[in-house]
Amino acid sequence: DAGVTQSPTHLIKTRGQQVTLRCSPKSGHDTVSWYQQALGQGPQFIFQYYEEEERQRGNFPDRFSGHQFPNYSSELNVNALLLGDSALYLCASSLANRGPGELFFGEGSRLTVL
Amino acid sequence: RKEVEQDPGPFNVPEGATVAFNCTYSNSASQSFFWYRQDCRKEPKLLMSVYSSGNEDGRFTAQLNRASQYISLLIRDSKLSDSATYLCVVTRGGFKTIFGAGTRLFVKA
Numbered sequence: 205d206a207g208v209t210q211s212p213t214h215l216i217k218t219r220g221q222q223v224t225l226r227c228s229p230k231s232g233h234d235t236v237s238w239y240q241q242a243l244g245q246g247p248q249f250i251f252q253y254y255e256e257e258e259r260q261r262g263n264f265p266d267r268f269s270g271h272q273f274p275n276y277s278s279e280l281n282v283n284a285l286l287l288g289d290s291a292l293y294l295c296a297s298s299l300a301n302r303g304p305g306e307l308f309f310g311e312g313s314r315l316t317v318l
Numbered sequence: 319r320k321e322v323e324q325d326p327g328p329f330n331v332p333e334g335a336t337v338a339f340n341c342t343y344s345n346s347a348s349q350s351f352f353w354y355r356q357d358c359r360k361e362p363k364l365l366m367s368v369y370s371s372g373n374e375d376g377r378f379t380a381q382l383n384r385a386s387q388y389i390s391l392l393i394r395d396s397k398l399s400d401s402a403t404y405l406c407v408v409t410r411g412g413f414k415t416i417f418g419a420g421t422r423l424f425v426k427a
Contacts, residue, residue, distance in 0.1 A: 309361035311360070
């Protein structure tokens with residue numbers, strides 16, 4: 205049973221560029237959430253997708269956007285990258301009928317913006 | 319003030335010790351509560367849910383006090399493998415999860 209998989213695992217971009225991160229949820233899960241984790245901090249909620257719709261959003265600017273596909277996989281896009289966007293981006297999957305707190309995380313995509 | 323606050327630690331304890339972590343949350347509309355564990359440079363993993371009646375899983379006991387908006391995690395008989403960061407998590411608004419910054423624990427032989 206495959207867990208949550210994310211790609212790429214590491215990437216380096218320069219300011220102003222755009223990045224796309226990808227996530228495949230745990231088998232059987234229908235909900236995908238994205239988080240940003242800066243060094244020494246807890247994960248910060250970016251948004252959640254269910255049935256291909258953004259269902260909830262945290263305090264992140266519109267530069268952060270996402271998508272969920274019919275197979276439940278998801279993408280996170282960040283435009284006009286800033287130095288402060290450097291962080292670990294975590295994808296978590298869950299079952300909608302189990303509530304929002306029982307999350308299974310991928311290993312993350314570590315983004316460095318130079 | 320952060321919505322979920324934890325003592326950052328680190329807590330340095332010997333093997334076999336009992337250690338307790340506290341967490342406070344500021345939004346009374348918070349709905350459900352969890353503890354996650356995150357090993358160094360790894361992803362967070364669900365440790366246990368927290369209920370008003372309290373719950374226990376082996377050496378781990380979690381408590382919730384809604385009136386004081388306070389959550390705790392007690393680890394008995396600490397093992398070297400318990401060394402990690404422990405994240406307090408609350409949910410509200412149906413779908414939103416809020417993580418604390420975490421408490422670091424080091425268990426030493």
